[in-house]
Amino acid sequence: MLVVQRRNKIRGILLQQGSVKVADLVHEFDVSEETIRRDLNLLEQEGLIEKNYGGAILVDESLSEIPTILPIQQRKSQHFKEKDAIGKKAAQLVQEDQIVILDAGSTTWCVARHLKHAQSLTVITNGITVAEECSHIDDSSVFLIGGKLIKKSMSLVGPQAEIELKKYNADFVFLGASGISLRKGFTSSDIYEAEMKRAMIATGQKVVIVADHTKFRKQSLLSFGNFEEVDMLITSDLADDSILKEIEKLEVNIIVCATGGNSSH
Numbered sequence: 001m002l003v004v005q006r007r008n009k010i011r012g013i014l015l016q017q018g019s020v021k022v023a024d025l026v027h028e029f030d031v032s033e034e035t036i037r038r039d040l041n042l043l044e045q046e047g048l049i050e051k052n053y054g055g056a057i058l059v060d061e062s063l064s065e066i067p068t069i070l071p072i073q074q075r076k077s078q079h080f081k082e083k084d085a086i087g088k089k090a091a092q093l094v095q096e097d098q099i100v101i102l103d104a105g106s107t108t109w110c111v112a113r114h115l116k117h118a119q120s121l122t123v124i125t126n127g128i129t130v131a132e133e134c135s136h137i138d139d140s141s142v143f144l145i146g147g148k149l150i151k152k153s154m155s156l157v158g159p160q161a162e163i164e165l166k167k168y169n170a171d172f173v174f175l176g177a178s179g180i181s182l183r184k185g186f187t188s189s190d191i192y193e194a195e196m197k198r199a200m201i202a203t204g205q206k207v208v209i210v211a212d213h214t215k216f217r218k219q220s221l222l223s224f225g226n227f228e229e230v231d232m233l234i235t236s237d238l239a240d241d242s243i244l245k246e247i248e249k250l251e252v253n254i255i256v257c258a259t260g261g262n263s264s265h
Contacts, residue, residue, distance in 0.1 A: 014058055082259050102130050103130075103193075104129070104154060105130075108210060112125075127154060129154050147160050171205055180215050187218075190222075
């Protein structure tokens with residue numbers, strides 16, 4: 001098992017149980033006590049845990065409801081349940097043997113979490129954590145677009161990545177957004193990520209935006225798509241109903257998910 005895989009599994013155990021013991025982790029992963037202590041030192045540096053005698057506890061007990069945390073999600077973990085409901089609904093659109101493009105982001109990562117039902121899937125992504133999650137889908141082919149790494153989002157961007165995207169034709173393209181406004185459409189806070197999203201839109205038969213309620217009535221640095229270019233918007237019942245109605249008038253199919261995980265139109 002790779003070091004990063006072991007540490008992600010330790011994060012998962014912590015987030016489910018709220019605490020861990022060094023001895024239990026040594027037995028679980030068949031490694032030395034020194035190795036586990038190094039892992040816990042790193043998690044403490046991330047601010048996730050506080051070490052104590054013989055183990056560690058979560059700094060914030062509210063995180064115990066989250067099954068796993070990846071680097072791109074640490075800033076936004078308070079909206080995990082909402083994003084996971086959105087991701088689950090989006091994943092239900094996908095069928096076996098289809099080609100899917102996912103951009104890098106915490107909500108598209110939630111889409112990836114729920115794609116395991118669709119075997120023989122071809123996934124193209126510029127997100128390192130998204131690619132890792134999709135590696136667990138049985139009989140899937142995962143293509144990671146190459147380019148310059150943006151560490152804050154663990155995404156690969158740049159002209160090389162955009163050229164590579166032109167090779168593909170996807171059944172679905174799933175994209176996150178930093179902001180959604182009636183005036184500017186779908187926006188991103190990063191110029192390179194905006195260009196990647198534009199390139200992805202050009203490859204898809206169906207373009208789906210996945211966004212939690214905090215993204216509405218916000219306008220980030222750059223527009224990457226207008227309402228005419230998007231087929232579907234999936235959000236939650238926490239989103240402002242008045243703006244959803246305005247977007248629906250622009251012929252975007254909107255799906256609203258209940259925050260508990262159920263969905264309705």
